[in-house]
Amino acid sequence: MAILYITLIILLGVGCIYFYNQLRKKQKRYSDELTKAQTEAAVSIAAKEEVYESEKKQVILQQEEYYNELIKKINQQHQLEIIKSNKYIKSLEQFSRNRGKC
Helix, strand or coil: CHHHHHHHHHHHHHHHHHHHHHHHHHHHHHHHHHHHHHHHHHHHHHHHHHHHHHHHHHHHHHHHHHHHHHHHHHHHHHHHHHHHHHHHHHHHHHHHHHHHHC
8 A cells, every 4th residue: 555655646746747847848938939029029119110210300301301492482582572672772763863864
C-alpha cells in the first residue's frame, strides 16, 4: 500500500511539473505575441505620425504659398493706386498750369 501511495505522489509530482511546463510555454507564446503586437503597433503609430507630419508640412507650404500670392496681389493693387494717384496729381498740375496760361 505504501508503494501505491509513493507511486501516486510521484505521478502527481510529474503531472504538476508537466502542467507547469505547459503553462510556461503558453505564457511565453502569449508574451511573444504581445511583444510582436506592441512592436507592430509602435511601427504603425510611427508611420502614421510620419504621414501626419508630412501632411502638416504640406499644408503649411500651401498656406505660405497662398499668403505670398495674396501679398503679391496687394502689392500690385497698391502699385496701381500709386500710379493712378500720380497720374491724377500730374493732371491737376497740368490743369493748374493751363489755367494760369488762360
